[in-house]
Amino acid sequence: MHSRKPFYIFVFLLVVLGISSSIYRGVEHRVPFLPGEQVNTWAIDAKVSFIGQGGESEVSLALPQDPAFEVLIEHTTSAGFGLSIMDDADGRRALWSKRAVLGQQDLYYKVTLVPTGISRLAENTEPTAPEAPVWAATEQTAAQEVIDAAWERSGSNLSYARQLVTLVGTEKSQNLALLLTAQTPSRLFINLLAAKGVPAREVSALFLEDQRRRQQLVPFVEVYDQGEWYLFDATTGKEGRPDNLLLWERQGKSVLDVIGGSNSQVSFSMLMETRPALATSIDMMETTQGLDFSLYQLPLEEQSLFKGILLIPIGVLMVVFLRVIIGIKTSGTFMPVLIALAFIQTTLLTGLVGFLLIVACGLMIRSYLSHLNLLLISRISAVIIVVIGIIGIFTLLSYKFGLSEGLTITFFPMIILAWTIERMSILWEEEGAKEVVLQGGGSLLVATLAYLAMSASWVQHWVFNFLGIHLVILALVMLMGQYTGYRLLELKRFKPLAGE
Amino acid sequence: MKFAWPWELRRAGVLNMNKRNIDFIGRYNPRKYYQRVDDKLTTKQLALANDIAVPDLIGVVQEQHEIADIPEMVQGRSGFVIKPAKGSGGKGILVITKVENGRYYKPSGNEITPSEIDRHVSNILSGLFSLGGKPDVAIVEGLIQFDPVFDGYSYEGVPDIRLIVFKGYPVMGMLRLSTAASDGKANLHQGAVGVGIDIATGKGLRAVQFNEPIEFHPDTGKRLMDIQVPNWDTLLTTASSAYEMCELGYLGTDMVLDSEKGPLLLELNARPGLAIQIANGKGLLPRLKHVESLGNKFMEVNDRVAYAKVHFGAHADC
Numbered sequence: 001m002h003s004r005k006p007f008y009i010f011v012f013l014l015v016v017l018g019i020s021s022s023i024y025r026g027v028e029h030r031v032p033f034l035p036g037e038q039v040n041t042w043a044i045d046a047k048v049s050f051i052g053q054g055g056e057s058e059v060s061l062a063l064p065q066d067p068a069f070e071v072l073i074e075h076t077t078s079a080g081f082g083l084s085i086m087d088d089a090d091g092r093r094a095l096w097s098k099r100a101v102l103g104q105q106d107l108y109y110k111v112t113l114v115p116t117g118i119s120r121l122a123e124n125t126e127p128t129a130p131e132a133p134v135w136a137a138t139e140q141t142a143a144q145e146v147i148d149a150a151w152e153r154s155g156s157n158l159s160y161a162r163q164l165v166t167l168v169g170t171e172k173s174q175n176l177a178l179l180l181t182a183q184t185p186s187r188l189f190i191n192l193l194a195a196k197g198v199p200a201r202e203v204s205a206l207f208l209e210d211q212r213r214r215q216q217l218v219p220f221v222e223v224y225d226q227g228e229w230y231l232f233d234a235t236t237g238k239e240g241r242p243d244n245l246l247l248w249e250r251q252g253k254s255v256l257d258v259i260g261g262s263n264s265q266v267s268f269s270m271l272m273e274t275r276p277a278l279a280t281s282i283d284m285m286e287t288t289q290g291l292d293f294s295l296y297q298l299p300l301e302e303q304s305l306f307k308g309i310l311l312i313p314i315g316v317l318m319v320v321f322l323r324v325i326i327g328i329k330t331s332g333t334f335m336p337v338l339i340a341l342a343f344i345q346t347t348l349l350t351g352l353v354g355f356l357l358i359v360a361c362g363l364m365i366r367s368y369l370s371h372l373n374l375l376l377i378s379r380i381s382a383v384i385i386v387v388i389g390i391i392g393i394f395t396l397l398s399y400k401f402g403l404s405e406g407l408t409i410t411f412f413p414m415i416i417l418a419w420t421i422e423r424m425s426i427l428w429e430e431e432g433a434k435e436v437v438l439q440g441g442g443s444l445l446v447a448t449l450a451y452l453a454m455s456a457s458w459v460q461h462w463v464f465n466f467l468g469i470h471l472v473i474l475a476l477v478m479l480m481g482q483y484t485g486y487r488l489l490e491l492k493r494f495k496p497l498a499g500e
Numbered sequence: 501m502k503f504a505w506p507w508e509l510r511r512a513g514v515l516n517m518n519k520r521n522i523d524f525i526g527r528y529n530p531r532k533y534y535q536r537v538d539d540k541l542t543t544k545q546l547a548l549a550n551d552i553a554v555p556d557l558i559g560v561v562q563e564q565h566e567i568a569d570i571p572e573m574v575q576g577r578s579g580f581v582i583k584p585a586k587g588s589g590g591k592g593i594l595v596i597t598k599v600e601n602g603r604y605y606k607p608s609g610n611e612i613t614p615s616e617i618d619r620h621v622s623n624i625l626s627g628l629f630s631l632g633g634k635p636d637v638a639i640v641e642g643l644i645q646f647d648p649v650f651d652g653y654s655y656e657g658v659p660d661i662r663l664i665v666f667k668g669y670p671v672m673g674m675l676r677l678s679t680a681a682s683d684g685k686a687n688l689h690q691g692a693v694g695v696g697i698d699i700a701t702g703k704g705l706r707a708v709q710f711n712e713p714i715e716f717h718p719d720t721g722k723r724l725m726d727i728q729v730p731n732w733d734t735l736l737t738t739a740s741s742a743y744e745m746c747e748l749g750y751l752g753t754d755m756v757l758d759s760e761k762g763p764l765l766l767e768l769n770a771r772p773g774l775a776i777q778i779a780n781g782k783g784l785l786p787r788l789k790h791v792e793s794l795g796n797k798f799m800e801v802n803d804r805v806a807y808a809k810v811h812f813g814a815h816a817d818c
Contacts, residue, residue, distance in 0.1 A: 373615055375626060377626060483518050484518045486510075487518065488503075491503040491504045493711070494504060494774075496708070497781065
């Protein structure tokens with residue numbers, strides 16, 4: 001007997017591969033694990049306006065670059081301007097340019113952002129330590145006192161920043177009041193940090209609130225400590241980032257540069273949208289990874305076809321389980337799966353009623369055909385034609401009676417039905433009506449269970465969006481193929497042998 | 501409705517369907533030899549070549565147009581059997597026990613018209629009874645003059661003896677008796693009586709119908725445990741030698757006792773059912789394991805039969 005080890009290793013690998021690829025898909029591509037999940041996205045309009053001087057103009061606008069948000073769609077509107085989007089050491093920027101610009105100009109940048117849930121601001125390269133600032137003579141003492149007081153009460157760069165920001169933001173001592181007359185809170189905060197060589201920079205952020213218009217960017221301060229930037233609001237003295245904050249510009253550069261224009265300003269309006277999480281992540285894959293290798297590339301028609309095909313493994317798994325583990329007998333191994341697929345189109349009750357009606361009528365007509373002494377092939381062909389006729393009549397009748405459910409029984413696999421009728425008819429002749437009810441009932445029971453498994457919305461969601469699940473099903477089917485234990489119904493069958 | 505615990509059955513050595521399929525059929529029955537047992541015509545020819553007695557072969561119908569030859573074929577016979585060569589589970593077997601003035605009668609006494617026979621044979625040829633619906637041929641066989649020793653033990657049908665032969669050793673035996681409930685058929689799930697037979701002696705051990713132990717035949721009232729199968733040694737030898745003939749390790753042999761010719765091999769089965777355990781009230785596994793433990797030691801047919809009688813008899817330990 002050869003070792004089963006390679007087999008189990010193979011099955012184990014299939015399961016691991018299947019589960020990990022599904023998790024990867026869920027986490028990396030953010031395909032929702034449950035169907036019908038919704039996600040909030042933000043549509044933001046940045047409006048740049050300036051007055052042209054008549055000569056050439058160049059407008060450079062910083063574009064959002066925040067790990068907490070991912071760009072889903074972005075586009076710009078700018079009549080007559082040339083546009084390029086740069087992505088370099090200065091961050092992402094939109095660059096509009098035009099030869100002759102005169103009068104009021106409005107440029108728009110629209111972006112839809114999806115929250116990623118990543119709130120940390122990791123940094124790979126350590127920024128260079130800033131040089132100590134030069135204070136004005138009048139401020140020198142005041143600054144030194146503030147610095148010393150904070151430094152005294154801190155143990156690290158980060159706690160030093162925390163001490164400072166509360167001082168700057170809340171405690172209005174004389175020293176600080178003096179310092180703040182000359183500098184903005186953020187600038188002062190950065191200078192105070194720089195005095196001790198702590199890297200920090202001013203960033204421009206936007207508070208996201210639904211249906212707000214003409215919003216302005218607000219300054220925040222990022223302080224670097226051990227591979228991460230920490231966010232502080234120097235005006236309020238608070239640490240951390242609010243949930244609805246979007247960092248628009250993070251390189252410490254200006255948000256808007258306009259050459260050849262005056263009165264330039266940028267204002268923002270925003271709108272929150274609720275979109276299906278799945279559609280959003282598919283759009284996202286389109287814009288970012290170019291869709292790698294996935295079914296979403298297919299035309300919609302093929303996609304919906306695959307949605308049906310990918311349900312078959314579930315039905316097959318069900319049949320293997322019910323036969324190998326439970327021990328239910330079915331007429332035709334995978335006939336119940338095909339019936340279950342038809343049930344998905346017709347819904348369960350209509351499907352069951354339709355199936356019974358067609359088979360019953362078919363059996364009656366078949367019993368007439370059996371008197372004619374036809375060859376088997378032509379007899380079954382006759383049954384197929386008759387089945388089509390029966391389906392046609394039922395469909396017409398239900399249409400006349402206004403029962404729209406009846407119209408769906410056309411989804412039944414007719415050739416399978418004809419064979420079923422033939423088999424049952426022979427079974428009836430050979431072993432009696434009881435066996436027909438027993439085997440037909442078994443098939444319908446398995447079909448119903450397979451239907452219930454295949455029609456669950458989360459099952460449909462998983463088999464299509466997490467293809468790795470099919471590897472797990474394959475592994476399960478193979479494992480069950482090795483099962484040498486008792487089937488559930490055998491426990492009853494062999495009951496007389498127990499304990500004798 | 502009662503269920504047994506799995507470990508109770510394991511302790512009793514009950515072989516189950518999955519284990520049978522994987523550990524015995526899958527391992528001991530090479531796929532290439534299936535043809536020898538799945539096609540009854542091949543089995544018959546092999547048996548004849550190996551001097552194993554089988555029912556008379558009257559003729560074979562291979563084409564639709566040959567159906568018309570059947571009346572001529574069976575002329576002068578009092579009865580005959582038509583069966584599909586590739587049928588399974590006794591499906592498609594038509595038994596005619598009486599031919600009178602060109603009219604045919606089934607064992608139940610019901611008449612069957614020539615056109616019904618035609619249709620039946622036509623169905624056989626189209627593959628209605630064969631595995632996977634493959635085209636088939638119909639075998640016309642002589643009727644078995646079954647041994648009167650079983651008179652009163654079987655209702656309408658021919659009692660047949662099923663032996664499980666593992667690697668050439670007969671390990672368990674059962675006599676199948678049809679009843680009114682089984683409509684003359686010998687399938688236990690249809691209500692036929694199964695009588696467990698002692699491998700050592702050929703005596704009846706216990707009997708079951710519908711999984712319940714019974715003492716008397718439900719139709720004739722005869723005591724089932726009194727059964728003694730005649731020619732028991734010949735039966736065992738015939739079954740045992742079928743192993744050499746078809747080279748299948750796990751094999752079911754079906755035999756009948758003809759009053760003139762003695763035991764006749766009816767058919768072989770590469771996937772014999774598990775009901776024999778219920779008829780014997782004993783699990784198959786200990787005996788199969790015993791044979792496996794012998795390894796590949798070569799033994800002549802007679803030695804194997806002798807060995808089996810000692811080790812698998814009712815009073816042996818497994």
